[in-house]
Amino acid sequence: MKNYLIAILALVLFSCSSKEKIDLLVYNATIYTVDSSFTTAEAMAVKDGKIIATGKMADLEKSYEATEKLDAEGKFIYPGFIDAHAHFVNYGFSLQKVDLTGTTSWDEVIERVKTFAAANPEGWITGRGWDQNDWEIKEFPTNEKLNELFPDRPVLITRVDGHAAVANQKALELAGVKAGDTLTGGEVEEMEGTLTGILIDNAVDLVSAKIPAATSAQFKAALQAAEKNCFAVGLTTVDDCGLSYEAVESIKELQANNELKMRLYVMLSDEKANYDYLEKNGIIKTDRLNVRSFKVYGDGALGSRGACLLEPYSDKAGHYGFLLSNPAHFDSVANYISQKGWQMCTHAIGDSGNRTMLNIYAKYLKGKNDLRWRIEHAQVVSQNDFNLFGANSIIPSVQPTHATSDMYWAGDRVGSERVKGAYAYNQLLQQNGWLPLGTDFPVEDISTFKTFYAAVVRKDAKGWPAEGYQMENALTREQTLRGMTIWAARSNFEENEKGSLEKGKLADFIILDTDIMKEAPEKILQIQVLKTFLGGEKVYEKK
Numbered sequence: 001m002k003n004y005l006i007a008i009l010a011l012v013l014f015s016c017s018s019k020e021k022i023d024l025l026v027y028n029a030t031i032y033t034v035d036s037s038f039t040t041a042e043a044m045a046v047k048d049g050k051i052i053a054t055g056k057m058a059d060l061e062k063s064y065e066a067t068e069k070l071d072a073e074g075k076f077i078y079p080g081f082i083d084a085h086a087h088f089v090n091y092g093f094s095l096q097k098v099d100l101t102g103t104t105s106w107d108e109v110i111e112r113v114k115t116f117a118a119a120n121p122e123g124w125i126t127g128r129g130w131d132q133n134d135w136e137i138k139e140f141p142t143n144e145k146l147n148e149l150f151p152d153r154p155v156l157i158t159r160v161d162g163h164a165a166v167a168n169q170k171a172l173e174l175a176g177v178k179a180g181d182t183l184t185g186g187e188v189e190e191m192e193g194t195l196t197g198i199l200i201d202n203a204v205d206l207v208s209a210k211i212p213a214a215t216s217a218q219f220k221a222a223l224q225a226a227e228k229n230c231f232a233v234g235l236t237t238v239d240d241c242g243l244s245y246e247a248v249e250s251i252k253e254l255q256a257n258n259e260l261k262m263r264l265y266v267m268l269s270d271e272k273a274n275y276d277y278l279e280k281n282g283i284i285k286t287d288r289l290n291v292r293s294f295k296v297y298g299d300g301a302l303g304s305r306g307a308c309l310l311e312p313y314s315d316k317a318g319h320y321g322f323l324l325s326n327p328a329h330f331d332s333v334a335n336y337i338s339q340k341g342w343q344m345c346t347h348a349i350g351d352s353g354n355r356t357m358l359n360i361y362a363k364y365l366k367g368k369n370d371l372r373w374r375i376e377h378a379q380v381v382s383q384n385d386f387n388l389f390g391a392n393s394i395i396p397s398v399q400p401t402h403a404t405s406d407m408y409w410a411g412d413r414v415g416s417e418r419v420k421g422a423y424a425y426n427q428l429l430q431q432n433g434w435l436p437l438g439t440d441f442p443v444e445d446i447s448t449f450k451t452f453y454a455a456v457v458r459k460d461a462k463g464w465p466a467e468g469y470q471m472e473n474a475l476t477r478e479q480t481l482r483g484m485t486i487w488a489a490r491s492n493f494e495e496n497e498k499g500s501l502e503k504g505k506l507a508d509f510i511i512l513d514t515d516i517m518k519e520a521p522e523k524i525l526q527i528q529v530l531k532t533f534l535g536g537e538k539v540y541e542k543k
Contacts, residue, residue: 019062019063019064019065020047020052020063020064020065021047021064021065021066021067022045022046022047022052022064022065022066022067023046023047023048023066023067023068023536024045024046024047024066024067024068024069024070024507024536025043025044025045025046025060025061025064025066025068025069025070026043026044026045026046026069026070026072026077026509027042027043027044027057027060027069027070027071027072028042028043028057028071028072028073028074029042029043029044029072029074029075029076029077029511030042030074030075030076030077030515031043031044031054031077031078031501031509032076032077032078032079032481032501032517033054033079033500033501033502034078034079034481034482034485034486034499034500034501035500035501035502038478041054041055041056041501042055042056042057043055043056043057043059043060044060044077044501044507044509045060045063045064045066046507046536047536048536049287049506049507049535049536049537050504050505050506050507050535050536051501051502051503051504051505051506051507052064052503052504053503054501054502054503072511075511075512075513075530076511076512076513076514076515076516077501077509077510077511077512078234078481078485078501078509078510078512078516079485079486079498079499079500079501079508079509079510080234080235080236080237080485080498080508080509080510080532080533080534081233081234081235081236081448081484081485081510082235082236082237082238082239082436082484082485082488082489082492082498082499083230083235083237083238083239083438083439083441083448083484083488084239084397084436084437084438084483084487084488084491084492085239085241085376085377085397085398085399085436085438085439085440086238086239086240086241086438086439086440086441086446087162087240087241087242087440087441087442087443088223088226088230088238088240088262088264089219089222089223089226089240089243089247090162090442091226091229091441091442091446092221092222092223092224092225092226092227093214093218093222094128094129094442095222095225095226095229096218096221096222096225097116097126097127097128098112098113098115098116098125098126098127098157099112099127099128099129100112100113100127100128100129100130100157100160101128101129101130101160102129102134103129103130103131103134103135104134104135104136105135105136105137106130106132106135106137106141106145109130109141109157110145110146110149112127113125113127113146113149113155113157114149117149117150117153123212124153124154124155124156124171124211124212125150125153125154125155125156125157126155126156126157126158126211127157127158128157128158128159128160128162128442129158129160129442130157130158130159130160131159131160131161131303132159133303133408133409138409140164140166140189140196140198141166141197141198142166142191142196142197142198143155143166143167143168143169143195143196143197143198146166146168146169146197147168147169147170147197150168150170151169151170152170153170154167154168154170154171154174154210155167155168155170155171156168156171156204156207156208156211158204159301159303159304160303160443161301161303161304161443162204162301162443163200163201163204163300163301163303163304163306164198164199164200164201164204164301164304164306165198165199165204165207165208166197166198166199167197167199167207168197169195169197171207171210172195172197172207174207174210175206175207175209175210176206177195177199177203177206177207178195179193179194179195180193181203181206183202183203183206184202184324184325184326185201185202185297185300185322185323185324185325186199186200186201186202186203186204186205186206186324187199187200187201187203188200188203188206200300200304200306201300201304201306201322201324202324216250219247219250220254220259220260223251223254223260223262224259224260226262227260227261227262228540229446230262230446231262231532231534231539231540232529232532232540232542233446233447233448233449233529234448234510234512234529234532235262235446235448236262236263236498236508236509236510236532236533236534237262237263237264237265237488237489237492237494237498237508238262238263238264238265239264239265239266239267239438239488239491239492240264240265240266240267241267241295241345241347241376242267242268242269242270242295242297243266243267243268243269244268244269244271244273244274245268245273245274245277245278247266248266248268248277248284248289248291251264251266251289252284252289255286255288255289260288261288261534261537261539262288262534263287263288263289263498263508263534264288264289264290265290265293265492265494266289266290266291266293267293267294267295267343267345268291268293268294268295269294269295270294270295270296270297270333274294275294275336278291278292278294278340278342279340283342287497287506287535290492290493290494292342292343292493293342293343293344293345293374294333294337294342294343294344294345295345295346295347295376296330296333296344296345296346296347297324297325297346297347298323298324298330298346298347298348298349298353298354298356298357299321299322299323299324299347299348299349299350299352299353300321300322300324300349301349302349302350302379302380302406302410302413302414303406303409305319305321305413306321306322306349307321307349307350307353307379307380308320308321308322308323308349308350308352308353308356309321309350309351309352309380309414309418310350310351310352310355310382311418313413313414314411314412314413314414314415314418315412315413320352321350321352321353323352323353323356327356327360330346330356330357330360331360331363334360334361334363334364335364338364338365338371341371343371343372343373343374343493344361344373344374345373345374345375345376345397346361346374346375346376347376347377348375348376348377348378348379349377349379349380350379350380351380351381351382351385351414351418351421354375354378354379354380354381354382354385355382355385357375358375358385358388358389358392358394359388361373361375361388361392361394362388362391362392362394365392365393365394366392367391367392367393368391368392368393369392369393370393371393372393372395372490372491372493373393373394373395374394374395374396374397374436374491375389375394375395375396375397376397377397377398377399377402377440378396378397378398378428379398379402379422379423380414380418380419380421380422381421381422381424381428382418382421383420383421386421386424386427386428386431387431389428389431389432390430390431390432393432394431394432395432395434395435395436395491396428396431396435397436397438397491398423398425398428398435398436398437398438399437399438399439399440399444399451400423400425400437400451400452400454400455400458400475400480401439401440401444401445401450401451401454402423402440402444403422403423403425403454403458403469403470404450404454404458404459404460404469405444406423407423407460407465407469407470410422410423419470420470422470423469423470423473424470424473425455425473425474425475426472426473426474426475427473429475429479434482434483434487434490435475435479435483435487436483436487436488436490436491437451437455437480437483437484437487437488438451438488439451447525448484449516449524449525449527450525451480451484452477452480452481452484452516452524453521453524453525455474455475455479455480455483456474456475456476456477456480456521456524457474457521457524458470458471458473458474459521461525463522477516477517478517481516481517485499485500486499486500487499506535507533507535507536508533508534508535509532509533510529510531510532510533511529511530511531511532512527512528512529512530513527513528513530514526514527514528528542529542530542
């Protein structure tokens with residue numbers, strides 16, 4: 001009997017010692033792996049920041065001994081969301097400025113600016129978020145009231161899309177902007193020889209360039225505030241579209257000091273110093289930072305009538321919008337980037353802007369390829385041009401909430417026929433069979449659930465329009481989840497390390513209180529993130 005007991009004890013000890021030690025075992029969950037078969041699991045094992053197995057709890061318990069166990073309490077787990085197009089740094093700084101989103105009149109804008117100025121009595125007054133299309137009088141304002149209130153203090157407040165702004169006279173004086181000034185890809189508005197303060201596209205840069213640069217402390221505070229809000233909506237990777245090399249160096253330092261955890265895919269802005277930087281340093285790739293692409297601006301925005309159209313705006317006779325640079329510039333950039341094997345990502349809104357860039361891309365891509373050059377927004381596309389995406393493996397990178405923000409007036413801008421090729425996400429998806437999704441925050445709300453809702457339901461928060469907006473271009477729930485995870489990762493050349501919950505990939509995952517794949521459409525916007533994990537580390541928990 002004694003020998004029998006010893007044998008049993010030895011067997012138990014051997015069984016325990018044979019188990020692989022892991023850091024975390026997550027169980028009692030519905031885990032959407034978003035693998036190629038879109039399978040689900042009930043448990044997941046994590047070690048050294050990566051997933052080593054998914055499956056049934058009973059099977060994983062036999063193989064692994066966990067330092068920590070997490071009971072998901074029957075909730076729902078998904079890969080961490082990836083925002084394929086946003087402005088992470090600018091969003092952080094926007095949290096330090098006057099918030100003008102949701103204003104319903106110019107008078108309300110003025111009141112918010114006054115309140116902000118009283119609480120922040122020194123330096124420039126800057127803000128962002130106004131949209132004249134949301135006002136009863138849907139016209140650009142003038143700067144008269146700002147001149148009266150702030151004769152000695154510069155003010156620059158930017159439209160929601162960043163493609164137009166109002167500057168007061170003091171700001172215009174500091175920038176040396178005068179009536180009669182002209183420039184490529186922008187407009188300084190005047191009325192009877194007097195500046196109105198309205199600046200369109202490249203003209204905004206004339207004034208914004210005079211704003212003092214942020215200190216390192218301000219930069220750190222801005223990015224940490226942005227990170228906190230991103231984790232709260234389930235974002236674990238963000239594509240920041242259009243940064244300077246100086247910003248990249250600051251990000252590298254913050255990440256090296258573990259003062260910034262967010263994973264970032266950075267597109268450098270179209271400037272010589274940035275090309276020189278990547279030429280010197282080569283592609284930058286760590287677990288938290290990926291720099292291999294450039295953001296180029298093709299044209300302006302539809303809301304400010306800066307988007308470049310093939311035919312005049314339906315609501316402004318004779319006005320076509322404009323390209324932000326000469327086509328020769330775009331061609332030279334494409335030529336250079338193609339020689340280096342980098343990725344080109346171009347903002348294109350209007351059908352003319354999209355056609356110009358698609359044809360330039362086609363010249364250098366020459367058919368099917370895996371360079372993953374992207375058109376950011378691909379917002380209004382001529383029916384004759386959709387095929388150029390698929391023929392040259394060009395990736396349309398779209399933001400679903402643009403459709404539900406613009407649907408009230410987009411038809412007025414481009415008319416009933418052209419609008420059929422606008423926000424055409426399903427039609428764009430068919431070109432390559434996959435489609436990365438983003439928000440474009442702070443142009444749109446940072447909410448990942450608004451992205452999901454807009455892609456699938458295509459209504460506003462009040463349920464309008466009743467049948468949905470151009471529903472032939474809605475995406476399915478599976479397509480949308482893939483667009484926010486694995487397809488977004490693929491657009492960043494990162495599909496082998498993130499975007500799905502599979503063996504060997506980073507343990508970036510979120511726990512939601514409700515199953516977004518099955519929740520009633522009208523309740524999607526009420527879903528909340530309970531926990532966010534980055535590399536197996538909990539970085540957010542709902543209080």
